[in-house]
Amino acid sequence: MxxxxxxxxxxxDVTAIFSDRALLGYMIQAEVALAKAQGKINVIPRSAATIIEQIGQNALAEIDFDGLAVATGFAGNIAIPFVKQFTAIVQQQDEEASRYVHWGxxxxxxxxxxxxxxxxxxxxxxxxxxxxxxxxxxxxxxxxxxxxxxxxxxxxxxxxxxxxxxxxxxxxxxxxxxxxxxxxxxxxxxxxxxxxxxxxxxxxxxxxxxxxxxxxxxxxxxxxxxxxxxxxxxxxxxxxxxxxxxxxxxxxxxxxxxxxxxxxxxxxxxxxxxxxxxxxxxxxxxxxxxxxxxxxxxxxxxxxxxxxxxxxxxxxxxxxxxxxxxxxxxxxxxxxxxxxxxxxxxxxxxxxxxxxxRNLESTDGLIMAEAVMMALASKIGRLNAHHVVEQACQQAVEQQTHLKNILSPLDEVKNHFTPSDLDALFKPESYLGNIQAQIDAVLQAAQGESK
CATH class of the missing domain: 1.20.200.10 (Fumarase/aspartase (Central domain))
Structure with a gap:
């Protein structure tokens, strides 16, 4: 990138973790851990593991990055030239310990x-x-x-x-x-x-x-x-x-x-x-x-x-x-x-x-059509209510007027709802279903996690 x-x-910070230098640091960490593990169970001499660990602490500064980049292209992976360089760095300080780098x-x-x-x-x-x-x-x-x-x-x-x-x-x-x-x-x-x-x-x-x-x-x-x-x-x-x-x-x-x-x-x-x-x-x-x-x-x-x-x-x-x-x-x-x-x-x-x-009001009440239809359905049946409200919606669009203006004169509506009842049905905050319960459930789940 x-x-x-x-x-x-x-x-x-994450980019730094995946940088070339950081990768080599993690590879050194793996090599040191391997030597320490083998030293603890006497697969390699403990003295060699100790020296490899000590050298590993500063080995990154001695890596030839340019040489490693070229060698990786020939080797097929970075580990082969890296192990050669790391072994050589250990060898400079302790010939015996260098024999056990990357053991097995x-x-x-x-x-x-x-x-x-x-x-x-x-x-x-x-x-x-x-x-x-x-x-x-x-x-x-x-x-x-x-x-x-x-x-x-x-x-x-x-x-x-x-x-x-x-x-x-x-x-x-x-x-x-x-x-x-x-x-x-x-x-x-x-x-x-x-x-x-x-x-x-x-x-x-x-x-x-x-x-x-x-x-x-x-x-x-x-x-x-x-x-x-x-x-x-x-x-x-x-x-x-x-x-x-x-x-x-x-x-x-x-x-x-x-x-x-x-x-x-x-x-x-x-x-x-x-x-x-x-x-x-x-x-x-x-x-x-x-x-x-x-x-x-x-x-x-x-x-x-x-x-x-x-x-x-x-x-x-x-x-x-x-x-x-x-x-x-x-x-x-x-x-x-x-x-x-x-x-x-x-x-x-x-x-x-x-x-x-403003956007709630931009459809002249059409967004509340379902609310009105469901309220009317309990009075005249769902299919009948759907038909009445659907036709009213079409007329409201054609006449470019509020849906309530079309519905309020209808006998099917007047027989069951007062003007104030109809006003209430057109309030968006009155038709939110179980949204508040869902919010509560999410918040309560979080509180449970924190306990």
């Missing part, structure tokens, strides 16, 4: 474990952002629970809702995202150590003990068996991120539509240089929504690559595994960037109650 576009789509491991063990460590740290940041988005949505659901607005289906005005109900729905979706993220951790944050074909034959009868000690060193889950060729863990991580981005895309789509000039019910927060046009001084563009929607457009395409990469050959794959290296970092960065922008807008969204009221 170009630095010019990074501030539009990404989030700097294969390239994929180091790369996969480093990726899992990256994912763990990045998921920690994303979880914080997601929790923030959830809490903000809860707060806004309470704040705007009584702010009546028009609900829309198929992009058309439908029935009244409240802005708080929209936020409650967002909160509920974000809570499900948090639950998904938590539920997958023990499955996916798992160490990888299998050697050449997953048998760890080079460690003879110590393989299982080393895997367990290795995982403990890294505070990762111990796998039941090697997962070199089974990529469901990586796919599950990416899938949860894709769902988060999709939920954020839905939210961004909503507020971008509500920002349309003719609607003008909510707006993204303002700032100098934000949302303008290079040619039209009056424009106030939903730039945060654009970034999030771009991510929601891009991530599904990236997910196609991740799903395709599940089909691998035998014990270790050719090409499919390699595709993950490009895709997973971008999905993480797009997800974190979308969350950062969504949090800003959810927290600082500007609400225009006057426009909401």
């Amino acid at each position: 170009s630095q010019l576009y990074a501030s539009l789509f990404y989030q700097p 491991a294969t390239s994929q063990d180091v790369i996969d474990t480093a990726m899992i460590l990256q994912c763990r740290d990045a998921l920690g940041l994303i979880e914080q952002q997601l929790q923030s988005a959830y809490q903000i949505s809860l707060k806004q659901a309470e704040c705007y629970r009584n702010q009546v607005m028009i609900g829309r289906t198929w992009l058309q005005q439908a029935l009244p809702i409240t802005l708080g109900h929209k936020f409650a729905r967002y909160a509920a979706a974000l809570k499900r995202d948090l639950d998904r993220l938590q539920a997958m951790k023990t499955r996916v944050l798992t160490a990888q150590l299998g050697g050449a074909v997953g048998s760890l034959a080079s460690l003879q009868n110590q393989g299982s003990a080393v895997v367990q000690a290795f995982a403990i060193e890294l505070k990762l889950t111990t796998p039941e068996c090697t997962w070199h060729g089974e990529r469901d863990r990586i796919v599950e991580i990416a899938s949860v991120l894709a769902i988060i981005v999709g939920n954020l895309g839905k939210i961004a789509r909503d507020w971008s539509l509500l920002m349309q000039t003719e609607i003008a019910e909510v707006f993204e927060p303002t700032a100098k240089g934000r949302g303008g046009s290079s040619t039209m001084p009056h424009k106030r563009n939903p730039v945060a929504a654009a970034s999030i929607l771009a991510a929601a457009n891009r991530v599904p395409a990236l997910m196609a690559s991740v799903y395709q990469s599940m089909v691998q050959e035998h014990e270790r794959a050719l090409g499919a595994w390699h595709a993950e290296w490009l895709v997973i970092p971008e999905i993480f960065q797009l997800c974190a960037g979308a969350l950062e922008r969504a949090n800003d807008v959810l927290e600082n969204m500007q609400v225009n109650p006057e426009a909401m009221q």
Whole structure:
């Protein structure tokens, strides 16, 4: 990603986790953990493990990045030239210890474990952002629970809702995202150590003990068996991120539509240089929504690559595994960037109650046709009531008058409703169904989580 576009789509802390330098740091961490684990159970001399650990603390500064970049193209993966360089760095200080660097491991063990460590740290940041988005949505659901607005289906005005109900729905979706993220951790944050074909034959009868000690060193889950060729863990991580981005895309789509000039019910927060046009001084563009929607457009395409990469050959794959290296970092960065922008807008969204009221009134009562029909149905039957109100709606549109003006003289209406009864039926706040109960349920669920 170009630095010019990074501030539009990404989030700097997660981007840093997936930087080249950070990747090498995680690979060093994996190599050090392997040596320490093997030293503890006497697979390699403990003195060698100690020296490898000590050297590993500063080894990143000695890595030849340019040389590594060139060598990776020839080697087929970054681990092969990396292990050579790391071994040479250890050798400069201790010849004996350098013999035990990368003992019994294969390239994929180091790369996969480093990726899992990256994912763990990045998921920690994303979880914080997601929790923030959830809490903000809860707060806004309470704040705007009584702010009546028009609900829309198929992009058309439908029935009244409240802005708080929209936020409650967002909160509920974000809570499900948090639950998904938590539920997958023990499955996916798992160490990888299998050697050449997953048998760890080079460690003879110590393989299982080393895997367990290795995982403990890294505070990762111990796998039941090697997962070199089974990529469901990586796919599950990416899938949860894709769902988060999709939920954020839905939210961004909503507020971008509500920002349309003719609607003008909510707006993204303002700032100098934000949302303008290079040619039209009056424009106030939903730039945060654009970034999030771009991510929601891009991530599904990236997910196609991740799903395709599940089909691998035998014990270790050719090409499919390699595709993950490009895709997973971008999905993480797009997800974190979308969350950062969504949090800003959810927290600082500007609400225009006057426009909401204007739009509620813009159909001259047509949005309350169902309310009138259901009230009349209890008197004359649903089909008869539907026929009466439907014809009245058609006449109101043709005559460009309020629906109440058409209904009030009708015998079917006058025989059952007083003028004040009819007025009450046309109040949007009187036809909100169980919206308040839904908001309460979302808020109460959150309170239960915090106890």
